[in-house]
Amino acid sequence: MIEVKNLIKSFEGQEVLHNVSCLFEEGKNNLIIGQSGSGKTVLMKCVIGLLRPDSGEILYDGRNLVTMTGRDVKMLRREIGMLFQGSALFDSQTVEENVMFPLTMFSDMTLRDRVKRALFCLDRVGLKGAENKYPSEISGGMQKRVAIARAIALNPRYLFCDEPNSGLDPQTSIKIDELINDITKEYDITTVVNTHDMNSVLGIGDNIIFLNKGHKEWVGNKDTIITSDNKELNNFVFASPLFKRIRAAEVEDDNQKIK
């Protein structure tokens, strides 16, 4: 579980996150949603320690990241897996070497065991047989899956995904969402997903935090988001005609049930 308390972050005197508090629960897909410039990425970068907040607390199962020593931060990061928007695979390494990288750096496993673990992780994300390819030789969706395999190689307690579906077609996006959801439930980890994709929101949103202009505007889940009466949230979620029709149908359905 990750608890964010009264987080404030500003750049050159301009406050970007205004006193944000939220809870990312264990075994759930915690989604951060919001418009571009709403502070989602800044919030995620603060939570993983790439940015230092001006004030506030970030508690990883009670351990405050903000007040930790550099050594403790380093140790904590070994419990974190991260899926970057652009996958961030190492170009000079093969798929297998990419997945093995955290094991090589932080475990005392033998080469044979590392290879075995890497192949297991690749199999888990459905990429058996691609281990000798380089990142440039595989598709964007496959790169995301390799990045997930690398993120789970060390059995992390916390998984962060920054825009996991960006640049992917709808079918591949759903597969990536399913994979993130399965891994979260299977390993009972705290997963935080930063996304714009409404299919993800409605598909895997166990806990959704909506940010608006740096403020936490709304908290809920995929079931309550449809019928929420928060105006800012509705403007964001139901911006497309398709989602407007879905909402209209849901509201009508609810009305009929009440009658």
Added chain:
Amino acid sequence: MALIRSIIKLGAYVLLLKKVFAIPEKWNVFFKQVLNETNKLIINSIWIAVIISVFIGAVITIQTQLNMSSPLMPRYTVGLATRDVLLLEFSSAIMCLILAGKVGSNIASEIGTMRVTEQIDALEIMGVNSACYLILPKIVAMVIFIPLLVILSMFTGILGGYFVSLFTDMLPVSTYIYGIQSYFVEYYVWYSIMKSVVFAFIIATISSFYGFRVKGGALEVGQASTDAVVMSSIIILLFDVILTKILLQ
């Protein structure tokens, strides 16, 4: 304003170096990285060092011969001058300026691309000291092997002059060989090696620094690569003057 910016940049450079000189996470990974960097940065530069040195050695020999009109000057001076020009300046300073272009741009663009594609962030998130992991092996490879490249350049440069005396009638081979053996000062070789160690450090660290602080995309990576080469060259020339004054006075 420019002065303040330069001081801030110098401060950032020193802070980066502080991060770089840390104990590597895994020594076996570090040594593997050093070997990779040696192959990428040094082995792949041998051909350019050899080609340039042979031709420059030949040109120095021809120009010295053509410009020595005084009959009082012994003809072996051509070999002597070729050797000393190569030892004192060309094989260390000029060769390192050339390598700043080839190796420096390679380092800056590689690290810059890793920065903009979030590979460096990925390393940091994993708990890896990215500066140490990426930059230290480059510094070690450069500082150890650039002096060897400089020694190779000395030999091949002198060989270039030898080819001139062998294939033209400008100078007898025996006179050239006598010239390159005359008044030999061993310290010049050490002086050249000492300079090249400093220059190797400058190329590796300044290029890495420019690559490491890239923000943006492909355009900024290209800009960082150019800035790295320009700045490395200026600093090499500055240190060339300082080291020459200190080591040869």
